[in-house]
Amino acid sequence: MNTRSETPTPSGPVRTCVGCRKRASRSALVRLVLDAAARVVVDPGRSAPGRGAWLHPSRECLDLALRRRAFPRALHAAGPVDTDAVGEWFDRNAPAAPDAPEENESSTKKAGWKPMGTR
Numbered sequence: 001m002n003t004r005s006e007t008p009t010p011s012g013p014v015r016t017c018v019g020c021r022k023r024a025s026r027s028a029l030v031r032l033v034l035d036a037a038a039r040v041v042v043d044p045g046r047s048a049p050g051r052g053a054w055l056h057p058s059r060e061c062l063d064l065a066l067r068r069r070a071f072p073r074a075l076h077a078a079g080p081v082d083t084d085a086v087g088e089w090f091d092r093n094a095p096a097a098p099d100a101p102e103e104n105e106s107s108t109k110k111a112g113w114k115p116m117g118t119r
């Protein structure tokens, strides 16, 4: 029975974010897996074998997960895991401060930008 009409129940499979512990539809979360070198890496296809940890694509959730050491537990790692790679992924895909000014960077990008594929 669904009594809350304002929050529609996701139709697909639901997973729990290891950061904030909220449940969300699989497609709204990022899947993280452990590679052979005990590094936590993003599984873009969400189909890598083995255990996966699910996380919102949000820096807050990553920080929460790191703080409570959720990754070794969720991924059943024997020891400490290397989260540098996933930190880099979040730097690129989930900026910490969405309102951070980036004017100096974009101006250099514009100055050095050259059109490609003109043939």
Ligand SMILES: [Zn+2]
Residues within 6 Å of the ligand: 017, 018, 019, 020, 021, 022, 055, 056, 061
């Ligand atoms: Zn979360």
